[in-house]
Amino acid sequence: MDVLTPRQKLILAAIVEDYIRSAEPVGSRTLSKHQDFQLSPATIRNEMADLEELGYLDQPHTSAGRVPSQKGYRYYVDHLATRREMDPQTLRVLRDLFRQRMDEVERVIQQTATVLSQLTQYAAIALGPLIHQQHIRHIQLVPLGGNAAVAILVTDTGHVENRHVTLPDDIPPGEMVRLVNLLNAKLVGTPLARLRSHLYQEIAAEMVETLERYEDAISVLDQLSETLVNGPGQVVVGGVTNMLGQPEFRDVERVRPVLELLESADWRRALDLVPLTGPGVQVRIGMENPVASLQDCTVVSATYTVGGVPVGSIGVIGPTRMNYARVMRILEYTAGALTRLMTERLTGS
Amino acid sequence: MDVLTPRQKLILAAIVEDYIRSAEPVGSRTLSKHQDFQLSPATIRNEMADLEELGYLDQPHTSAGRVPSQKGYRYYVDHLATRREMDPQTLRVLRDLFRQRMDEVERVIQQTATVLSQLTQYAAIALGPLIHQQHIRHIQLVPLGGNAAVAILVTDTGHVENRHVTLPDDIPPGEMVRLVNLLNAKLVGTPLARLRSHLYQEIAAEMVETLERYEDAISVLDQLSETLVNGPGQVVVGGVTNMLGQPEFRDVERVRPVLELLESADWRRALDLVPLTGPGVQVRIGMENPVASLQDCTVVSATYTVGGVPVGSIGVIGPTRMNYARVMRILEYTAGALTRLMTERLTGS
DNA sequence: TTTAGCACTCGTCCTCGGTGAGTGCTAACA
DNA sequence: TGTTAGCACTCACCGAGGACGAGTGCTAAA
Numbered sequence: 052m053d054v055l056t057p058r059q060k061l062i063l064a065a066i067v068e069d070y071i072r073s074a075e076p077v078g079s080r081t082l083s084k085h086q087d088f089q090l091s092p093a094t095i096r097n098e099m100a101d102l103e104e105l106g107y108l109d110q111p112h113t114s115a116g117r118v119p120s121q122k123g124y125r126y127y128v129d130h131l132a133t134r135r136e137m138d139p140q141t142l143r144v145l146r147d148l149f150r151q152r153m154d155e156v157e158r159v160i161q162q163t164a165t166v167l168s169q170l171t172q173y174a175a176i177a178l179g180p181l182i183h184q185q186h187i188r189h190i191q192l193v194p195l196g197g198n199a200a201v202a203i204l205v206t207d208t209g210h211v212e213n214r215h216v217t218l219p220d221d222i223p224p225g226e227m228v229r230l231v232n233l234l235n236a237k238l239v240g241t242p243l244a245r246l247r248s249h250l251y252q253e254i255a256a257e258m259v260e261t262l263e264r265y266e267d268a269i270s271v272l273d274q275l276s277e278t279l280v281n282g283p284g285q286v287v288v289g290g291v292t293n294m295l296g297q298p299e300f301r302d303v304e305r306v307r308p309v310l311e312l313l314e315s316a317d318w319r320r321a322l323d324l325v326p327l328t329g330p331g332v333q334v335r336i337g338m339e340n341p342v343a344s345l346q347d348c349t350v351v352s353a354t355y356t357v358g359g360v361p362v363g364s365i366g367v368i369g370p371t372r373m374n375y376a377r378v379m380r381i382l383e384y385t386a387g388a389l390t391r392l393m394t395e396r397l398t399g400s
Numbered sequence: 401m402d403v404l405t406p407r408q409k410l411i412l413a414a415i416v417e418d419y420i421r422s423a424e425p426v427g428s429r430t431l432s433k434h435q436d437f438q439l440s441p442a443t444i445r446n447e448m449a450d451l452e453e454l455g456y457l458d459q460p461h462t463s464a465g466r467v468p469s470q471k472g473y474r475y476y477v478d479h480l481a482t483r484r485e486m487d488p489q490t491l492r493v494l495r496d497l498f499r500q501r502m503d504e505v506e507r508v509i510q511q512t513a514t515v516l517s518q519l520t521q522y523a524a525i526a527l528g529p530l531i532h533q534q535h536i537r538h539i540q541l542v543p544l545g546g547n548a549a550v551a552i553l554v555t556d557t558g559h560v561e562n563r564h565v566t567l568p569d570d571i572p573p574g575e576m577v578r579l580v581n582l583l584n585a586k587l588v589g590t591p592l593a594r595l596r597s598h599l600y601q602e603i604a605a606e607m608v609e610t611l612e613r614y615e616d617a618i619s620v621l622d623q624l625s626e627t628l629v630n631g632p633g634q635v636v637v638g639g640v641t642n643m644l645g646q647p648e649f650r651d652v653e654r655v656r657p658v659l660e661l662l663e664s665a666d667w668r669r670a671l672d673l674v675p676l677t678g679p680g681v682q683v684r685i686g687m688e689n690p691v692a693s694l695q696d697c698t699v700v701s702a703t704y705t706v707g708g709v710p711v712g713s714i715g716v717i718g719p720t721r722m723n724y725a726r727v728m729r730i731l732e733y734t735a736g737a738l739t740r741l742m743t744e745r746l747t748g749s
Numbered sequence: 750t751t752t753a754g755c756a757c758t759c760g761t762c763c764t765c766g767g768t769g770a771g772t773g774c775t776a777a778c779a
Numbered sequence: 780t781g782t783t784a785g786c787a788c789t790c791a792c793c794g795a796g797g798a799c800g801a802g803t804g805c806t807a808a809a
Contacts, residue, residue: 078802091752096803114759114802154548154564189542193554199503201558205542209550211562215503292659295652303644303652310641427771440783445772463771463790 055105055126061088062098063107064131067119071374074298076116121337124349124371128334132376141170141381149388156180156208159392161287163365163385168290171378173297173369174313179285180355180362180393183244185210190234192227192271194218202275206243208396216274219267230268233261246276284363288313299347299370308344313368332379332386337371349373353382355389357397365389404454404475410437411447412456413480416468420723423647425465470686473698473720477683481725490519490730498737505529505557508741510636512714512734517639520727522646522718523662528634529704529711529742532593534559539583541576541620543567551624555592557745565623568616579617582610595625633712637662648696648719657693662717681728681735686720698722702731704738706746714738 055063065085069077079092079099099117102108107123110116119127137145148166153159160179167175185206194200198220203213218227237254238246250272259265291313300306335350351373352366365385367378404412414434418426428441428448448466451457456472459465468476486494497515502508509528516524534555543549547569552562567576586603587595599621608614640662649655684699694717701715714734716727 076802080802092802093752093754093804094750097751100804110803112759113804114757114800116802188544189540191538191540191552193538193558195537195556195558199558201554201560203540203552203554203560205550205552207544209542209544209548209564211550211552211560213560215558290663292656292663295656295659301652303650303655306652307641307644310644314641425771429771441771442773442783442785443781446782449773459772461790462773463769463788465771 055102055107058088059098059102060131062095063102063119063123064127066099066108066117067123067127067131070119071372074372076111076118078116081116119372121339121371124336124375125339128336128375128379132379135376135380137377137380137384141377142384144170145381145384145388149392154209156210156393156396157285159389160285160363163389164287164289167365167367167381167385168293170381171367171369171374172290172293173367173373173378174291174294174309175289176313176366176368177287177289178363178365179287180208180357180397182206182210182212182284183242184357184360184362185243185397187238187241187243187246190231190238192216192231194227200271202271204243204275214275216271218271219264222267223263226262226264229261230258230271233258234272250276294369297370297372299372305347309348309368312342312344332383334375334379347371349375351375351378351382353386355386355393357390357394362393362397363389404451404456407437408447408451409480411444412451412468412472413476415448415457415466416472416476416480419468420721423721425460425467427465430465468721470688470720473685473724474688477685477724477728481728484725484729486726486729486733490726491733493519494730494733494737498741503558505559505742505745506634508738509634509712512738513636513638516714516716516730516734517642519730520716520718520723521639521642522716522722522727523640523643523658524638525662525715525717526636526638527712527714528636529557529706529746530633531555531559531561532591533706533709533711534592534746536587536590536592536595539580539587541565541580543576549620551620553592553624563624565620567620568613571616572612575611575613578610579607579620582607583621599625643718646719646721648721654696658697658717661691661693681732683724683728696720698724700724700727700731702735704735704742706739706743711742711746712738 062082065082066077069081069085079095082095083090083092099108102123103110103117107120107126108117109120109123111118144166148162151162153162156179160177164175164177167177185208187204188207188209189203189205191203191205192200193203198218200216200218201213202216203211205211233254237257238249241249250269255265255269258268262268291310294300294306294309300309332351332353335345335352337349338346340346340348340350345368347370348368349371350366350368352364354361354364356362365382367373367382369378411431414431415426418430418434428444431444432439432441448457451472452459452466456469456475457466458469458472460467493515497511500511502511505528509526513524513526516526534557536553537556537558538552538554540552540554541549542552547567549565549567550562551565552560554560582603586606587598590598599618604614604618607617611617640659643649643655643658649658681700681702684694684701686698687695689695689697689699696719697717698720699715699717700722701713703710703713705711714731716722716731718727
């Protein structure tokens with residue numbers, strides 16, 4: 052990373068901030084009238100030429116002003132973005148959000164995505180807490196007729212998962228009741244991540260004793276646990292149409308790949324966008340994104356944790372010309388609030 | 401409704417179909433070379449002038465061809481659209497869809513919306529079957545600690561609903577078990593629509609006898625049944641970005657209101673779009689839509705039924721320049737398939 | 750090192766004429 | 780009376796040309 056003079060930093064920061072505001076290339080004259088630093092346009096032009104040579108600025112065409120390059124944004128985020136306080140109005144909206152009574156975790160995630168997108172005017176994405184961190188509270192098997200049945204699993208946060216399973220033929224009456232009772236007696240309190248190993252290691256022996264049809268029971272439980280642990284969990288995307296308001300996406304052909312990605316049911320990729328990589332706020336600018344259709348976008352994300360372990364994440368997707376300072380601040384706050392809320396739910400009650 | 405001569409009908413149909421294909425105003429010369437009717441451009445121009453005077457055609461500007469008006473589309477749909485057979489490829493896609501094994505009704509609805517949007521290249525909307533038509537299979541109350549609990553309700557189609565409820569303080573141990581047992585003994589088989597009346601009329605007496613804390617039990621059940629019956633049910637929207645491919649929506653400002661409507665969580669209004677109004681395929685052209693942001697769109701919808709009663713619906717949203725014949729045929733087929741499938745689920749098993 | 754001056758670049762906007770698709774009208778024709 | 784050929788007219792679209800202005804790079808002076 053090159054070393055910039057204090058004045059160059061000042062100018063770079065001013066250009067980034069001005070461009071974020073106006074979405075128009077910033078000229079030297081505009082800057083010279085700008086603020087603290089009293090410099091003539093010519094001086095600023097010299098500095099800008101240097102900054103462009105170093106790769107921090109781009110010039111759309113010869114007679115236009117300068118625009119931050121992706122490298123410029125990166126430098127701004129890493130070294131220049133000042134941690135301003137949140138404006139009181141934003142803070143109030145967020146406080147109100149988390150003061151609300153929201154019983155279901157699903158609702159919390161849903162509302163978070165909505166509020167994030169409203170506040171930022173970008174698209175927002177929120178991933179529910181990974182279910183396999185949660186503990187089993189209750190298991191139930193409800194026969195539907197024929198061989199069909201629904202397996203229901205309730206976690207200690209009150210999250211309910213259900214899967215349709217196929218029962219083996221000719222289950223003796225009472226056998227299923229015994230199975231359910233055994234499971235509840237033995238599995239309540241187990242983290243979902245260890246459901247399978249518990250099944251085989253600790254209660255298999257007992258199942259052989261208690262149940263006449265051991266293999267059949269295992270087959271049902273396999274069906275339940277298989278999709279459950281690997282499932283992507285809840286994903287909520289909000290404010291997609293906000294992207295249409297951004298000037299860089301006034302052209303339909305530009306937004307289209309982004310909207311298509313956001314709409315696609317291929318949530319695995321969505322998860323890639325906002326991976327669970329440690330604490331703090333992460334910023335991916337343009338080409339830093341692994342997904343090609345986001346190369347003109349910035350993804351800002353943060354994770355919320357329970358007991359220090361990341362369990363879910365939230366993110367904001369917008370153009371590279373993004374209000375970094377504000378979005379990062381908002382995400383930081385929100386992730387913190389979610390961490391507190393989820394910790395309370397997962398350990399407190 | 402004015403009476404059109406056979407030739408006028410022929411010309412109107414040709415214009416509508418040509419415009420649906422090309423999205424460009426149709427000129428007299430193009431039409432004269434068109435097909436069966438051997439007429440000179442001049443003759444066709446005369447007829448077109450008449451049709452315009454009657455309101456079936458519009459002219460974007462003096463020296464452009466003609467475009468069907470909304471009245472023209474309406475006439476076309478009502479009198480001219482020929483019931484062509486579905487092309488084999490479309491038919492195969494639909495057959496494959498419903499041949500798939502889809503245990504959960506939710507998956508059926510989800511997949512239907514996806515396939516509809518893929519086939520039509522418009523946006524598709526699918527509404528899950530109204531839950532209050534279904535019958536109770538199982539009720540469960542899982543305490544979470546403190547006063548919180550989850551109430552779970554399974555219907556005979558295997559649909560699982562859950563709500564967080566607040567328990568009264570100091571429930572005697574065993575009381576809740578008794579409550580759940582009583583509910584299951586008495587309520588299994590009841591249609592959800594009659595849950596509340598059953599609660600009060602038929603088993604209230606028994607509850608007073610069996611339970612020490614009758615009022616508390618009722619308060620819990622109230623919480624469960626309240627949101628359950630009035631809930632909007634499952635709504636899936638798919639293929640929203642398909643709209644971006646339509647030439648009439650190349651301008652961002654034109655798509656925006658439509659996408660915003662489709663994204664909005666205000667599903668009540670979405671329900672208004674595709675109301676449960678009897679059998680058959682419904683077409684709403686432009687201003688016929690009650691929602692202002694759809695005034696340049698056509699909504700084609702159909703309902704699926706169980707035992708003759710409409711329980712859910714599907715729809716396609718696209719520009720007024722829509723391939724009516726094909727979309728209507730596809731929706732007709734799909735609604736029929738859903739009717740068969742849901743009937744089997746709701747009554748068969 | 751900074752600044753004033755100046756020529757230069759280049760995107761934007763406007764105008765303007767040519768082009769062509771399409772029309773309306775009229776008169777002739779079957 | 781319905782149909783067709785002919786013809787003048789309209790008007791969106793396209794590309795060229797020119798004025799404008801924001802902004803630059805360079806040079807020379809402070």
